[in-house]
Every structure is written in structure tokens, then in C-alpha cells.
Amino acid sequence: MAKIRYTDALTLALQEEMDRDESVFIIGEEVGQYLGTLQVTKGFLEKYGKNRVVDTPISEVGIIGTGIGAAMAGLRPVCEMMRMDFALPAYDQIAQHAAKIRYMFGGQFKVPMVIRGPSGVVNQLSAQHSQALEALFCHCPGLKVVVPATPADAKGLLKSAIRDDNPVVVLEALKIQFQKVDWWEEIQEGLSEVPDDPDFYPELGKAKVLREGTDVTLVGYSTMTTTNLRAAKLLEKDGISAEVVDLRTLLPLDMATPLASIKKTHRAVVVQEQWGLYGCAAEISAQIAERAFYDLDAPVQRVTGAFVPMPYSRALETLAYPNENDVVAAAKRTLYGK
Amino acid sequence: MAKGSPAAEAATPPRKGTFDQEKYLRFYEQMVHIREFEEICEPAFRAGNHGIGGYLHLYSGEEAIAVGIIGAMDLPKGDCFIGHYRDHAYALAAGSDPGQVMAEICGKATGCSKGKGGSMHICDAERGFYGGYGIVGGNVPIALGLGWSIKYRGGDQVCACFFGDGSMNQGGFHEALNMAQLYKVPVLFVLENNGYAMGTSIERSHANTDLASRVESYNMKHDTIDGQNIFTVHERVQEIIAGMRKDPHPFFLECKTYRYHGHGAADTQVTQATYRTKEEIEKWRTQRDPILIAEKILMEAGALSQADRDRIHAEAKDAAKAALKFADDSPNPSPDELLKDVYA
Numbered sequence: 311m312a313k314i315r316y317t318d319a320l321t322l323a324l325q326e327e328m329d330r331d332e333s334v335f336i337i338g339e340e341v342g343q344y345l346g347t348l349q350v351t352k353g354f355l356e357k358y359g360k361n362r363v364v365d366t367p368i369s370e371v372g373i374i375g376t377g378i379g380a381a382m383a384g385l386r387p388v389c390e391m392m393r394m395d396f397a398l399p400a401y402d403q404i405a406q407h408a409a410k411i412r413y414m415f416g417g418q419f420k421v422p423m424v425i426r427g428p429s430g431v432v433n434q435l436s437a438q439h440s441q442a443l444e445a446l447f448c449h450c451p452g453l454k455v456v457v458p459a460t461p462a463d464a465k466g467l468l469k470s471a472i473r474d475d476n477p478v479v480v481l482e483a484l485k486i487q488f489q490k491v492d493w494w495e496e497i498q499e500g501l502s503e504v505p506d507d508p509d510f511y512p513e514l515g516k517a518k519v520l521r522e523g524t525d526v527t528l529v530g531y532s533t534m535t536t537t538n539l540r541a542a543k544l545l546e547k548d549g550i551s552a553e554v555v556d557l558r559t560l561l562p563l564d565m566a567t568p569l570a571s572i573k574k575t576h577r578a579v580v581v582q583e584q585w586g587l588y589g590c591a592a593e594i595s596a597q598i599a600e601r602a603f604y605d606l607d608a609p610v611q612r613v614t615g616a617f618v619p620m621p622y623s624r625a626l627e628t629l630a631y632p633n634e635n636d637v638v639a640a641a642k643r644t645l646y647g648k
Numbered sequence: 649m650a651k652g653s654p655a656a657e658a659a660t661p662p663r664k665g666t667f668d669q670e671k672y673l674r675f676y677e678q679m680v681h682i683r684e685f686e687e688i689c690e691p692a693f694r695a696g697n698h699g700i701g702g703y704l705h706l707y708s709g710e711e712a713i714a715v716g717i718i719g720a721m722d723l724p725k726g727d728c729f730i731g732h733y734r735d736h737a738y739a740l741a742a743g744s745d746p747g748q749v750m751a752e753i754c755g756k757a758t759g760c761s762k763g764k765g766g767s768m769h770i771c772d773a774e775r776g777f778y779g780g781y782g783i784v785g786g787n788v789p790i791a792l793g794l795g796w797s798i799k800y801r802g803g804d805q806v807c808a809c810f811f812g813d814g815s816m817n818q819g820g821f822h823e824a825l826n827m828a829q830l831y832k833v834p835v836l837f838v839l840e841n842n843g844y845a846m847g848t849s850i851e852r853s854h855a856n857t858d859l860a861s862r863v864e865s866y867n868m869k870h871d872t873i874d875g876q877n878i879f880t881v882h883e884r885v886q887e888i889i890a891g892m893r894k895d896p897h898p899f900f901l902e903c904k905t906y907r908y909h910g911h912g913a914a915d916t917q918v919t920q921a922t923y924r925t926k927e928e929i930e931k932w933r934t935q936r937d938p939i940l941i942a943e944k945i946l947m948e949a950g951a952l953s954q955a956d957r958d959r960i961h962a963e964a965k966d967a968a969k970a971a972l973k974f975a976d977d978s979p980n981p982s983p984d985e986l987l988k989d990v991y992a
Contacts, residue, residue, distance in 0.1 A: 335800065361800060367830070371789050372823035379793020382778055383728075385800060387793075403820070406783055407790065416762030417989035418773040451990050475992035 313495070313502045316458075317487045319465035320350050324388065326508045327472045328358055331386060334472060337364040337373055338390030338427075347392050348428060348487065370400040374425065378408050378477075381423040386472060391427030394481055395439055401446070408477040409452030422475045426468065428484035430533050431583055431631045437619035440627075442532070442584040447479045448560050448593075454478040454514055455561040459535035461494065462504045463558055469511040478514070483532045497539050515562035519571060523553035526641045527571040529594060530581040531557040534632065538581055541637035552641060560590055565597050569605075572598060576607040577644035583631055586614030608644040613637055649872040651858040653843045653850045654904035656931040660877055660941050667879065669951040675719055675878050676942045676952065677960050679711040682737045683939060684964040685746060686909075688972055689736070689753060693913050698976060699754040703782075704767050704913040705734040710905045712938035713840055714741040716881030717808055720889055721776075728776035728794055729808040730787050733768035734840075734907075735780025738810065742775040746967060747974035756978035763981040764989065784845070785811065785818030788837070792824045795833030795898070804893040808836045814845030816859055828898040829866045836888060837863075839902040840875065846911040847923040860902040868900050875903030876938045879945060906932040 314322070328334050335358075340347050342355035342365040355363045366373050370391065377387040391397045397404060404425060411421050430442045447455045456471050456478055458464045464482065471478035486493075494502035498521065520535065521542050528538040535556040542552040553575055555568045572578050578598050582591035595610045615631040686706040692698045707714065718741040721727035731738045739749050744760065752759030753767045761769050771779035778794060781787040791809030798805045815821050816839070828835050841859060843850055850857050860870045871888070874880050881903060888899050908929060910920050934940075946952035 364831075367823070367826060369823035369827060371820035372792060372827040375789020375791075375820065375824055376793040376796050376827065379730075379778075379790040379795070380797045380800070381793070382790070383794050383797035385797050399819075402783060402786060403789060407781070407786055411779070412992060413989045414761060414765040414769045415771045415773075415779050416760070416764045417992075418761065418771055419778070420992045422992070454991075 311503045312506060313491045314461055314504050315488065315491060315502070316461045316464045316483065317348065317350060319461040319504050320468060320482060321352070323465040323468035324351065324354070327469055328362065330508070333384065334386045334388065335362040335364065336388045336390060337366060337376055339366055339368055339392045341365060341390050370396050371403055374400040374403040374408065377423040377425070378403060378411070378421060381421045381477070382411065382419050386422050388424045388426060388472060391425065393439055394427045394429040394443055395441065397425065397427070404447070404453070404477070404479070405450045409450040412476070413452060420475045421477045423477050424471045424480055425477065426471070426480035426482060428487065429481035430483055430485050431615070431620060432484050434622055434624060434627060436622040440620040442481070444481055444560055445589050448590060452477065453561060454559065456480045456514060456559050457532040458558065459483065459532050459556050461502050463512070465504050466510050466512045467514065467558060470514050473511055474514060481532060485533045486536055497536055514559045515564050517555055517557045517564040517567035519553060519567065520556050521552070521554040523551035523575065525551045525575055526577040526579060526644055527553045527555055527568060527575045528579050528581060528637060528641065529555045529557065529568045531560065532583065534581045534583050537632065537634050538637055541634040541641065544634060544638050545641055550641060550645065565594070565601070568594070569598070569602050572602050573605050576605055578606070579611045579613060579637060579640045579644060581613045581632055581637055584615040585617050586612055587617055589614060608646065611640040611643055613640045649874060649904060653857065654841055654906055656906070656928065656936050660874070663879055663945045663949070667949070669949065672878065672942070672946060673951055675715050675882065676939070676946060677964070678715045678741055679878065679939050679942065680960050681746070681964040681967055682711050682715070682740050683708055684968040685736060685740060685750070685971065688968040690909065690913070692972060698972065699756065700767070701755070702766055703733065704753070705911065706907070706909040707734050707737040709908040709932060709937070710840055710842065710875065711737060712878040712881050712942070713838065713875045713903045713905060714738050714810070716878045717836070717838060717885050718742050720882055720885040721806070721808065723776045726776065726803060726805040727807070728778060728805070729810065730778040730791050730794060731780045731810045732784070732787055732812065732815070733780055733782045735768065735770045738780065739770045739772050739777055742772060742777050744772045744775060744777070746971040750971035751975040751978050754975040755980070756975055757981045757985070758974070758978040762985060762989070764985070785815035785821045787811065788815060788821045789824040791835050791837070792828050792833060795828065795835035796831065799831065799833050799896060804896070806834045806836055806889050806892045808838055810838045810840060812845065813839065813841045813843070813850055813854070813859060816862060817845070817853060825863055825866050825868060825898070825900070829868045832897045834892045834896040835898045836885070836892065837898060837900045839900065840905055841902055842905045842907045844911070844923060846915065847919065849923065860900060863900040868898055870900035870902065872902040872904065875905035876936045876941055878938060878942050906936065908933060
């Protein structure tokens with residue numbers, strides 16, 4: 311076990327998989343000569359050469375199309391989106407092509423590719439660069455959607471995504487990507503620990519209990535999992551024991567883990583960074599209501615972002631996405647103010 | 649070739665010199681088989697009792713392009729190709745089983761895509777056919793990736809990408825062509841210029857109607873040829889592919905052609921009247937038909953007799969009927985197929 315940052319975990323995952331398998335290559339904007347916009351691929355061009363670290367024009371449709379064709383022909387492309395927002399020009403290639411090729415050709419082809427990049431709400435990047443778009447990808451049968459919350463999963467789940475035989479979208483949590491080891495350890499001891507084993511690649515579609523509790527279950531993913539862990543600490547001060555479930559992947563979605571937790575706590579709060587209307591938390595809440603209604607002692611609570619394009623001014627921005635106090639308040643609503 | 653829209657008036661120059669009679673006779677047979685296959689689809693769609701629904705885009709009139717180009721590829725060696733929704737002919741030209749192609753069109757379990765794709769999503773992985781796609785221009789960036797994989801492995805194979813004039817007004821098309829030239833990937837971009845993107849003519853949709861010249865901005869090599877003459881298509885493509893194998897690079901080939909049927913089955917004679925005349929269609933059918941052109945050249949060279957011609961047409965009609973019968977006799981996909989093949 312080594313204690314490392316989330317961003318270094320991403321680099322390690324890519325490096326280990328490129329070392330292991332010659333069919334893996336990286337393609338995207340500024341991934342090579344510029345050393346990666348966020349330095350995730352620093353040194354890669356020198357080490358692997360320009361055939362495996364491909365600098366592209368600002369052409370997301372071309373990048374994803376290259377990935378799809380190369381994957382169908384047996385390679386394992388990793389397509390980097392400088393930000394996941396920039397995947398939208400290529401949404402047709404992702405949703406209409408990558409996701410559907412296996413089914414619409416009756417299983418004749420595989421599309422083993424990864425589409426990855428930083429995602430989520432980040433400081434004052436405003437409307438077009440500060441948002442969480444996972445719901446758009448979750449609405450596509452044929453895709454897998456991975457949302458790592460911790461350094462261990464940033465490494466492990468990215469490796470699993472590269473080894474998977476399907477198109478996998480990996481949404482990296484930019485807001486916490488560069489947090490130092492101490493920040494993680496303050497939230498919870500051991501949270502920055504990453505297994506050294508190069509063959510550590512967890513199965514996609516397995517949620518995890520990151521903190522055990524008895525009174526209420528906080529369900530989340532990506533940045534919101536660390537928010538939930540902070541909320542659990544605050545709740546503890548008020549004598550409330552919260553269990554924190556990190557979903558880790560949204561497609562496939564593991565509901566067994568949160569449902570088992572809710573069977574124990576009888577209360578659930580589902581937390582999601584952005585727009586609640588038709589969002590991932592809505593799906594998870596609906597499944598809880600359908601499958602665990604009689605286990606519940608209170609209605610499921612959702613904590614989501616405001617239904618607005620992300621505002622720029624910090625005074626407004628902080629009101630637009632959930633923080634740990636919002637989660638605490640929601641947990642207390644399930645306890646009827648206990 | 650004259651620039652702009654394909655013109656029915658373009659003359660077919662007489663064929664000079666000798667040629668591989670056996671090969672061109674085979675191409676002729678393939679074209680006739682594709683024609684009869686397409687021509688049986690149309691009434692089968694209208695009849696409504698063969699399971700053919702949705703869209704149905706027929707290739708009649710454009711046969712020399714698929715046959716001449718796919719016939720120039722070395723599929724066992726790893727050459728590959730990718731198409732769009734007017735895709736039956738690509739599979740048939742590569743030697744796919746017509747029964748399986750027809751069964752796919754009819755939505756049967758024995759279809760090449762298990763009845764899950766339909767007319768627009770024919771494919772044959774074994775023969776290097778990476779499928780037909782329903783979004784105009786959507787296959788072009790994927791072709792870039794197929795070409796990239798050849799370059800990545802250092803092979804001398806080539807990939808052909810078929811698309812229509814409508815694709816050239818999609819943004820992704822231009823991203824792909826720029827990148828193809830930037831990386832020198834061995835993709836032969838084949839423009840089947842039939843003059844219309846659904847009901848919109850070249851003149852009404854391209855600011856520059858000399859379509860091949862649009863790729864000059866990417867420094868890409870290009871040529872424009874008569875897509876109705878199988879000899880012209882095949883010989884030119886052989887030269888282009890030989891060059892691509894020696895020194896990997898993309899090439900843009902515009903083939904002037906014409907489709908006899910509407911854009912799809914929903915484009916009836918009534919809707920077609922909004923954008924083209926019966927006289928125009930008739931002119932192409934009688935003066936510029938790829939099968940008639942090949943027939944004339946083969947007969948003049950003594951490679952094809954009237955009796956052989958009649959036999960080939962009769963066999964092709966029978967083969968199309970047999971394909972439809974195979975599809976009719978095939979079972980529907982079983983209910984448990986619904987959720988299979990979403991993930992590998």
C-alpha cells in the first residue's frame with residue numbers, strides 16, 4: 311500500500327496498463343508534447359512514443375471515432391477528453407455508435423475502449439466547464455459508466471475499464487483530483503491508500519461501504535462520496551451513526567449493496583452533485599422505493615444541485631451544488647429531527 | 649469528369665486494350681445478382697408479409713462502385729471496409745451469404761446481425777465488413793480508427809469507407825478527413841455522389857459543388873471518376889490501393905453515380921417528384937446503367953454471349969428468390985435474445 315493522490319493514481323493506472331498490453335494507446339488533445347492538460351500523461355510521449363501517445367487536433371468526433379474503429383479492429387484505445395464537457399460534440403459517436411455497435415450487429419464486434427476525463431463541479435469554471443454529465447452516459451445501454459471517488463478506485467477502476475471489452479466512460483473527479491494525501495487522511499484514515507499490486511483491478515459494478523453506521527445510509531459517488539464522509543463525521547457529533555455507500559460505477563449499477571445497508575438503517579439519503587430532475591439520484595431513489603419500501607422508516611431524501619447552468623460568482627456557485635451541511639440536514643429529515 | 653452533379657449525358661468511352669475477361673465476367677455476375685436482390689426487396693417490402701419494416705435503402709444503379717472497389721481489396725489479408733445504410737451490396741460484393749443478408753432485412757434469427765440491426769446494419773466481421781451505419785457521416789470517423797489500427801500495427805492493408813454526398817456536410821466528416829491526412833492512415837474515402845442527399849440536390853446543399861475539390865484543403869490526394877463503368881472504377885482503385893500499400897496515405901475517390909429508387913422505401917414516386925423527374929431517372933436507367941455498360945463492353949470483346957447474359961440474369965433472379973425464401977422459412981429471434989449482445 312502506498313498513500314498517493316487521486317491524480318497520481320490515474321497516471322499509475324495508465325502506465326501499468328500500457329506497460330502490460332501493447333494494444334493500449336492514448337489519444338487526445340495535449341496528451342503528448344504538452345504533457346497532458348492536467349499532467350496525467352506527463353512523460354508518456356517520451357516513454358511510449360507518438361504511435362501510442364497521440365496528440366490530436368481539437369476534434370472530439372475524430373478522437374472518439376478513431377477510438378471506436380481501433381477498438382473494433384482489436385486495439386484498446388483510451389480516448390482522453392480534456393474535460394468531459396467536450397465529449398458533447400462527440401455524443402453521437404458515443405451514444406449512437408460506440409454504445410450500440412455490439413447489439414445492432416448481433417454481437418459480431420467488440421468495442422473495448424475507454425473515454426475518460428475530468429468531470430464535475432469545479433471552482434468558478436461556470437456554465438460550460440463545471441458540471442457533472444454522468445446521467446447522459448447512463449442513459450445509453452451498451453456503455454459502462456465509472457465514477458471513482460478515491461485514489462484506490464481512480465487507479466483500480468481505470469485499470470478495470472481498460473481491460474473491459476466494452477466502451478467504458480470514466481468520469482474523473484476533478485475537484486478532488488489534486489487534493490494532497492493529508493486531505494484524504496483527514497476525511498478518513500487510510501482513504502488515500504492504493505494497492506501496489508499491478509493486477510489490482512476491481513470488478514465493475516460493485517459498490518462499497520466506506521464507513522459503517524446504523525441510523526441512516528448516505529448513498530453517493532465521485533466527489534459526493536467524500537462529501538458524504540464529511541457529513542457522516544458531522545452527524546457523529548450529533549450522535550447519529552451514518553453508513554456511507556460509494557457506488558463506484560453507475561453502469562452497471564450495484565443496488566444490492568445500498569439495499570442491504572438500508573435494510574439495516576431503514577433510512578436513505580441519495581446525494582448527487584448536479585441536476586436532480588431526471589438525474590442518477592432519481593433512478594437510485596426509485597429503485598429503493600420499489601425494492602425496499604417496507605424497510606424504510608422515512609421517505610428517501612435526495613440532495614442534488616440546483617436546476618440552473620452553473621453560475622460563475624462564488625456567492626451563487628456555492629448555492630448551486632450540495633455540501634456536507636445539505637447532506638446532514640437531509641439525514642436529519644429522515645430521522646424527523648431526532 | 650465534369651464537375652458538379654452527376655450527369656446522365658456523360659459518355660462512356662469505348663474500352664481499349666485487353667482485360668481479364670474472367671474477372672470482369674465475375675464482376676458482371678455480381679452486379680446482376682445485387683440488382684436482382686435489391687429489386688426483390690422492394691415488392692417484398694410493399695407486400696408487407698416478409699417482416700421487412702423500417703427503412704429500406706436500395707443500391708440499384710450504383711452497383712459498379714461496391715463491386716469494383718471491394719473486388720480490388722484483399723479481404724483474407726486483412727483489408728477491410730465500412731459502409732452506410734444503403735449497405736446490402738457491400739456484403740454481397742464481399743461474398744456474404746445472400747440468405748443471411750435477406751434474413752437480416754426480414755428481421756430473422758438467421759440474419760447476419762441476428763435480426764437486431766435490420767437493413768441498415770448489415771455486417772460481416774469475417775470478411776472485413778465493419779457494418780452499415782444509419783447516421784449520415786457517422787461511419788467516417790470510425791473508418792479513421794480502422795485505418796489507424798492498420799498503421800498502429802505497421803501493416804500494408806487498406807480500409808475503404810463508403811459514404812454519400814450528404815455526409816460531406818457533417819462536421820465529423822471534416823474532423824476525420826483532416827486527421828486521416830495528418831496521420832497518413834490508409835483509408836480510401838469513397839464518395840458515392842448520386843446527386844441527392846435524400847431529396848436535396850448538390851446545388852441546394854453544397855456551396856462548392858465540385859465535391860472532390862473540398863478535400864484539397866486537407867492536402868488529400870483525390871480523383872473523380874465515372875462510377876457507372878466497372879472497368880473505370882476497378883482499374884483506378886487498383887492503382888490507388890497499390891499506391892496506398894507502398895506508402896500509407898488516405899485517398900478521396902469521388903464516383904459519379906445515380907440511385908434508381910427513392911432515398912428509402914418511404915421516398916415514394918410522389919415525394920420523389922418534389923426533387924427529380926421521371927425523365928431524369930429514365931435517362932440514367934437506359935443510358936448510364938452500370939450493368940448495361942458492362943454488358944456492352946463484354947459482348948463487344950466476345951466475353952459474353954446473349955445466351956450467357958440471359959442465363960446469368962435468370963440465375964440471379966432465382967438466387968434472389970431463394971434468399972427471400974430462406975428468410976421466410978427462418979425463425980424469428982427468440983424472446984431471450986432481447987437482452988443479449990448489449991455487452992461483451
